[in-house]
Amino acid sequence: MSDEATDAPGPVTMLATPIGLDFDFTPGIAQSKFLRGLEQGKFLGQRCPVCGKVYVPSRGSCPTDGVPTTEDVELANVGTVTTYCVVNVPFAGQSIEIPYICAQILLDGANLSFMGLLQEIPTDQIRMGMRVEAVWVEPDQLTPSLASIKYFRPVDEPDADYETYKEYL
Amino acid sequence: MSAAARTARPVSIASFAQMQNVRKDDEHNEVEMLMPVIAEVFGNIGITKDDVDFICSGSTDYLIGGPFSFVMALDAVGVWPPRSESHVEMDGAWALYEAWVLLQEGEIDAALVYSFGRSSLGDLNEILSLQLDPYYLAPMWPDTVSLAALQARALIDAGKATEADFAAIAARSRKDALSNPKAQVANDIPAETLLEDEYVVSPLRRHALPPITDGAAAIVLAAGDKARQWSDKPVWITGFDHRIETHSLGARDLTSSPSTTKAAEVAGLADGPVDVAEIHAPYAHQEIIIREALGLDDTVPINPSGGPLAANPLMSAGLIRIGEAAASIKSGKAKRAVAHATSGPCLQQNLVCVLEGE
Numbered sequence: 001m002s003d004e005a006t007d008a009p010g011p012v013t014m015l016a017t018p019i020g021l022d023f024d025f026t027p028g029i030a031q032s033k034f035l036r037g038l039e040q041g042k043f044l045g046q047r048c049p050v051c052g053k054v055y056v057p058s059r060g061s062c063p064t065d066g067v068p069t070t071e072d073v074e075l076a077n078v079g080t081v082t083t084y085c086v087v088n089v090p091f092a093g094q095s096i097e098i099p100y101i102c103a104q105i106l107l108d109g110a111n112l113s114f115m116g117l118l119q120e121i122p123t124d125q126i127r128m129g130m131r132v133e134a135v136w137v138e139p140d141q142l143t144p145s146l147a148s149i150k151y152f153r154p155v156d157e158p159d160a161d162y163e164t165y166k167e168y169l
Numbered sequence: 170m171s172a173a174a175r176t177a178r179p180v181s182i183a184s185f186a187q188m189q190n191v192r193k194d195d196e197h198n199e200v201e202m203l204m205p206v207i208a209e210v211f212g213n214i215g216i217t218k219d220d221v222d223f224i225c226s227g228s229t230d231y232l233i234g235g236p237f238s239f240v241m242a243l244d245a246v247g248v249w250p251p252r253s254e255s256h257v258e259m260d261g262a263w264a265l266y267e268a269w270v271l272l273q274e275g276e277i278d279a280a281l282v283y284s285f286g287r288s289s290l291g292d293l294n295e296i297l298s299l300q301l302d303p304y305y306l307a308p309m310w311p312d313t314v315s316l317a318a319l320q321a322r323a324l325i326d327a328g329k330a331t332e333a334d335f336a337a338i339a340a341r342s343r344k345d346a347l348s349n350p351k352a353q354v355a356n357d358i359p360a361e362t363l364l365e366d367e368y369v370v371s372p373l374r375r376h377a378l379p380p381i382t383d384g385a386a387a388i389v390l391a392a393g394d395k396a397r398q399w400s401d402k403p404v405w406i407t408g409f410d411h412r413i414e415t416h417s418l419g420a421r422d423l424t425s426s427p428s429t430t431k432a433a434e435v436a437g438l439a440d441g442p443v444d445v446a447e448i449h450a451p452y453a454h455q456e457i458i459i460r461e462a463l464g465l466d467d468t469v470p471i472n473p474s475g476g477p478l479a480a481n482p483l484m485s486a487g488l489i490r491i492g493e494a495a496a497s498i499k500s501g502k503a504k505r506a507v508a509h510a511t512s513g514p515c516l517q518q519n520l521v522c523v524l525e526g527e
Contacts, residue, residue, distance in 0.1 A: 066247020
């Protein structure tokens with residue numbers, strides 16, 4: 001390779017083109033009901049008129065039957081941990097001290113589990129089937145957002161039978 | 170050779186439905202927008218989701234600002250037991266093309282195609298500039314109206330059109346839209362009056378621009394026995410093709426559309442006369458370019474539905490052209506029709522679908 005060649009500028013290997021877009025979010029009729037429920041400190045779901053399953057949150061349809069879910073259902077504040085993981089890895093934007101427990105929770109009366117933070121229990125004591133309840137922020141802090149739920153914590157009940165939640169793992 | 174590229178297996182447009190086109194639907198989420206459309210497109214012919222063998226949709230996450238919106242949209246159909254499904258990040262007209270290709274293979278007899286787009290959730294000019302070359306064009310954020318205006322200017326300078334022609338197309342489209350209950354913009358304002366508008370981007374005045382529209386549409390395709398079961402007089406797809414040109418705007422003659430011409434040739438458009446054309450030309454001047462590229466003479470009515478100047482739901486406006494052309498045949502107003510769909514800046518990619526009744 002000649003000296004001239006090494007003096008020439010090399011290929012451009014990086015080009016930064018920052019992009020940012022702002023969007024409105026339209027939750028729709030069904031999700032608005034769920035969000036308004038959170039604002040009141042309760043879980044609101046919807047039932048499928050065909051298969052009878054209760055979805056929380058509902059997006060307005062039964063994903064199995066493709067029909068509108070029109071019947072509103074208020075769910076219990078307690079549920080069952082169907083599965084979980086313990087987060088030990090730090091990452092950018094992390095707002096919770098590690099280690100912490102991320103659990104799939106099936107509220108009593110629901111047929112769809114959703115993800116929640118589990119606290120007030122050592123990470124080595126969490127288990128599938130554990131019964132938990134939602135802890136809400138102070139009433140004046142409630143908003144139409146999942147931020148209204150501080151976290152879930154264990155309740156003093158026997159673990160749920162595996163048969164009751166095996167469909168929701 | 171072109172005949173071989175035309176449809177080997179007859180496929181029919183068995184049913185068509187579209188949402189009421191609106192400037193902004195801030196009441197429903199995407200699933201709630203689609204559910205009534207899906208229910209109508211099945212209900213028209215008395216079938217259910219279990220009667221179609223394949224589902225294909227067209228949409229883009231860029232409009233919604235959320236990932237995998239097409240997966241969540243499937244909740245509007247219901248996909249249990251698990252279904253064979255696909256998606257294109259394009260107008261639903263291309264989803265229809267994919268389903269048509271699959272039907273050509275003969276393994277299945279019916280498909281649901283749907284599309285949805287919410288143009289109202291972000292700044293459309295910014296969003297659409299992200300479909301451009303990411304290194305040399307997109308970083309400058311050229312807005313879609315300005316790019317269309319470059320094309321309109323080139324058309325005028327080439328002596329192919331005048332601003333009065335743009336106004337005449339806009340006036341005709343929105344007057345025709347008065348008879349389309351699903352249209353968003355319908356009125357009867359003379360072209361001379363429209364020419365008094367201010368420019369948005371010269372030489373385009375407001376009337377030459379498409380409205381910003383939220384919408385959704387669906388079509389059921391059927392072949393074999395199902396085509397006959399679901400319609401006494403099926404509307405057949407007799408030719409179908411799509412072609413693309415370079416992404417480099419500077420390398421194209423923006424006053425012509427060779428990709429449209431090629432697609433029309435492969436689809437066999439010139440094999441006979443057409444009674445109606447549904448053209449997906451979002452900007453008024455683009456209708457002039459596509460009409461010429463398709464080789465249509467002045468006697469062929471264009472966009473009796475009002476076309477995209479009356480409602481331009483992104484990702485659905487092309488699919489709606491095919492649905493409207495099929496509706497013209499079904500109603501007996503036309504025997505043979507052509508539908509066109511476009512994608513990309515300044516008519517970069519074009520699709521031509523030829524339809525015939527019996």
